[in-house]
Structures are given as structure tokens and as C-alpha cells.
């Protein structure tokens with residue numbers, strides 16, 4: 046489905062980002078993964094992705110750093126020639142009730158989840174517009190749509206990603222570029238592993254399908270949005286949540 050396409054995935058070394066990179070590689074795309082992780086972890090992830098018979102390179106990058114992400118995008122375009130698919134997946138949490146949340150907790154989450162997404166779009170925007178082709182996929186969250194106690198920073202960042210997605214979709218709609226967001230519910234990754242078993246069981250009770258999703262559930266939708274099967278879909282926010290929020 047993605048033969049000869051070049052996909053850039055932020056936070057691609059593990060979790061949902063890795064599953065998306067691996068799924069796209071299985072479908073023929075060459076992959077650049079950006080992550081904060083150390084070189085050994087990045088290299089290991091890349092080797093697994095490249096074992097699908099595609100090119101994969103790891104770039105150590107903090108997406109919240111405007112200048113650093115600009116340099117990395119330039120390097121990717123030098124190494125791969127262009128970017129066809131951009132997946133803004135890197136994200137963090139610093140959960141606390143607002144009473145206990147510090148300014149640093151708030152800023153850290155907004156800087157990675159929202160500003161990091163803006164940075165990557167900003168630095169690839171010109172080449173997308175010039176190439177008149179592109180698929181931008183931003184990973185939001187159901188809590189950006191429904192709110193969640195203890196996640197003022199995270200839910201605000203993910204709601205911001207929705208506004209950013211629709212704006213970019215409108216700005217680039219006539220240039221052959223689709224920009225959509227995925228809003229996962231509870232997906233089993235390091236992010237959710239940090240929760241106690243009791244908290245996880247409580248969550249399962251609120252999910253109509255009564256189970257936590259897998260990174261592959263999200264990757265399947267990302268593949269569809271990255272492919273030309275979704276060419277008339279833009280500015281959408283699609284949930285992958287087992288019916289949690291409807």
C-alpha cells in the first residue's frame with residue numbers, strides 16, 4: 046500500500062509509534078524514526094523495522110526543540126530525498142490534579158505534545174506544499190475530546206492537536222495533502238503500564254468492548270490514513286477506543 050513512500054514517525058522507537066512504523070514498513074514504506082531514546086534503543090527499533098525489507102534510519106531528536114527538529118528534518122530530506130508521510134506521535138504525560146500540577150508539568154506536556162507537532166509540521170510544510178503530495182497524521186487522544194480529571198495539561202495538548210489538524214487540513218487541502226488526527230482510547234503501552242492494575246481494571250469497565258486496545262489497532266488506522274484509500278478524507282479526528290467515547 047505504501048511502496049516507494051517515505052514516512053517520518055516521531056516517537057517511533059516504541060509503543061504506538063513503533064507499531065505504526067513497523068506496519069508502514071510491512072507495506073513497503075521507507076522509514077525515518079525520531080525519538081529521544083538512546084542510540085542503542087533507536088538502532089534496535091530500526092533493525093526490526095528494516096527487517097521488513099525497507100530502509101530505516103533513526104534520528105535522535107527532541108521534537109519540542111524548534112531548531113533541533115528543523116535540523117533533523119533537513120537531514121532526513123538529504124538522506125531520503127523527501128517526506129511523503131508525517132506521523133506526529135511523540136507524546137508524554139505528567140498527570141496530576143490541577144491543584145498539584147506545576148507550571149513545569151503543564152509546560153513540559155504542551156511543549157512535546159502540541160508544540161512538537163507544530164514544529165514537525167512547520168519544518169515539512171514547504172516541501173509538502175511544493176511536492177503537492179502528503180499525508181499528515183497527528184496522534185491526539187480521546188481525552189482531548191472528552192477531558193479527564195488529572196490530565197489538564199495532557200487533555201489541553203491533545204485538544205490543541207485537533208485544532209492544529211483542522212487548520213493544517215484547510216491550509217493544504219488544495220495541494221494534495223491530507224491532514225487527519227487519530228484519537229486513541231486506552232492502548233497497552235509503556236504509557237498505560239504506569240497505571241496500577243486496579244486502575245486498568247476500572248478503565249476496562251468504562252470501555253464498551255471491555256478491553257484495552259493494542260498499538261496495532263492504532264497502526265491499522267494510521268496505515269489507512271497514510272494510503273491513497275483515504276484520499277478524500279481530511280481534517281477528521283477518528284477514534285480508536287473500543288467505544289469508550291461516543
Ligand SMILES: NC(=O)c1ccc[n+]([C@@H]2O[C@H](COP(=O)([O-])OP(=O)(O)OC[C@H]3O[C@@H](n4cnc5c(N)ncnc54)[C@H](O)[C@@H]3O)[C@@H](O)[C@H]2O)c1
Nearest residue numbers: 056060061080081107108135136186229231232234235236
Ligand atoms: N497509550 C495510550 O493509551 C494512548 C492513548 C491516547 C493517545 N496516546 C498517544 O499516543 C502517542 C504514543 O504513546 P505511547 O503510548 O506509545 O507512549 P510511549 O511512552 O510508549 O512512547 C512514546 C515515545 O515518544 C518518545 N518521545 C517522548 N518525548 C519525545 C520528544 N520530546 N521527542 C521525541 N520523542 C519523544 C518516547 O521516547 C517514546 O519512544 C502519544 O502521543 C500519546 O499521547 C496514547
